[in-house]
């Protein structure tokens with residue numbers, strides 16, 4: 001035994017001696033090259049192959065990294081002996097995180113996949129306007145070389161799909177905004193909060209047939225990967241929601257996100273200064289998301305637009321590049337152009353990601369630049385209108401607890417329902433107005449609350465009728481005055497003509513006299 005320890009000690013001594021010689025004789029570059037060659041030789045003879053999945057690809061966040069993290073933390077968490085736990089602010093679920101060098105083993109189609117998570121510090125960065133995060137994170141996947149054709153890329157597809165499904169099921173969606181201090185100089189220009197809006201298509205008050213049409217359209221889109229690939233179209237869709245305030249445009253967006261399980265990017269256009277900032281924001285959005293620009297008409301600077309339009313050029317492209325949010329503020333002049341915005345939704349940059357929905361909302365569709373609303377740009381124009389009777393029925397269900405049987409018009413409520421149906425269109429109340437009345441009366445008995453609603457609707461309808469009648473009366477008065485004026489004018493014209501003809505004769509006579 002003693003001999004063994006003596007031999008080991010002398011072996012280590014020899015190794016240390018050679019190491020010091022190598023360090024003294026070989027320069028650093030040569031040593032690094034030697035290490036690389038050693039790794040290369042090792043990999044050539046190894047039965048395994050390795051794949052590194054980093055958190056960024058240098059510019060964009062790597063969706064695969066996020067998917068792997070979610071997949072491993074939810075699917076394989078039970079097989080790991082040590083994991084870090086976290087729960088996001090306002091989030092309803094716990095997330096298992098992986099620390100440095102954590103190792104997880106997964107199996108797919110009978111093959112073993114070993115994952116190792118590595119967190120290293122990024123080497124000191126040179127000055128940059130867009131610094132990267134301090135930590136560099138990556139997953140390393142190790143599989144047997146012989147399994148490679150069997151499980152790649154199917155395994156990665158499986159991970160992406162599972163992560164998507166997990167996200168959808170967790171109902172933990174995010175609402176990203178660029179207006180809450182998200183700085184363009186930072187790595188991630190969007191600030192995020194958990195998205196908890198409870199609006200769904202079920203609670204949304206609108207005609208069921210139109211609702212179904214929209215839901216079918218969304219579903220077709222979400223499942224339409226093959227269709228978009230086959231037709232060579234970018235996998236994105238645009239919706240323009242327009243209508244008066246309080247008709248449910250924002251509620252519809254929330255319902256869309258909840259229906260599809262997508263995140264929302266709420267883009268505050270007035271916070272974006274240049275087209276390149278806009279493009280960068282777009283690049284930092286993930287797929288399976290809804291990118292929203294609310295009140296698009298208010299984001300457009302019509303003064304600048306018209307001044308540009310006043311230029312002699314009649315070229316339609318000049319119209320397209322009209323300034324949107326421009327403000328002449330010297331060096332920091334804002335230079336977002338309409339063409340920049342259209343590129344954002346339509347152009348090549350809009351495709352740097354997939355499965356994305358663009359939603360614009362406006363109260364004044366007539367104020368929008370024709371370039372924005374021309375057919376083909378926004379795939380679907382959805383008019384959110386005043387509360388109709390079918391929409392009212394949904395609100396009565398939501399707020400007062402009426403059920404389908406009570407609303408089918410064959411029960412003791414049928415009279416009340418008929419009366420509501422008679423006045424609802426004339427009252428022209430928005431779903432938000434109706435909701436207010438119902439909220440105020442929600443503690444009362446259903447029928448009493450509905451009767452109160454009827455009174456409000458009736459009063460409003462009558463007021464509108466009176467207004468119309470008065471307006472019509474004023475119009476008739478105006479018309480009568482107009483007619484009188486015309487009659488008077490025609491009489492005076494006739495006498496003028498008589499005078500003229502007399503004068504004419506006099507002139508002629510005069511001429512003749514001359």
Ligand SMILES: Nc1ncnc2c1ncn2[C@@H]1O[C@H](COP(=O)(O)OP(=O)(O)OP(=O)(O)O)[C@@H](O)[C@H]1O
Pocket residue numbers: 203204205206243244245246247248249250251252363384430431432433435
């Ligand atoms: N169609 C609807 N279905 C259910 N609730 C609605 C609907 N429309 C409005 N509401 C209610 O009114 C409130 C305001 O609606 P919402 O913010 O969606 O309107 P909007 O059309 O986006 O208005 P604005 O044009 O002012 O942004 C919502 O919180 C919701 O409770």
Ligand SMILES: [Mg+2]
Pocket residue numbers: 249250251294361
């Ligand atoms: Mg809104």
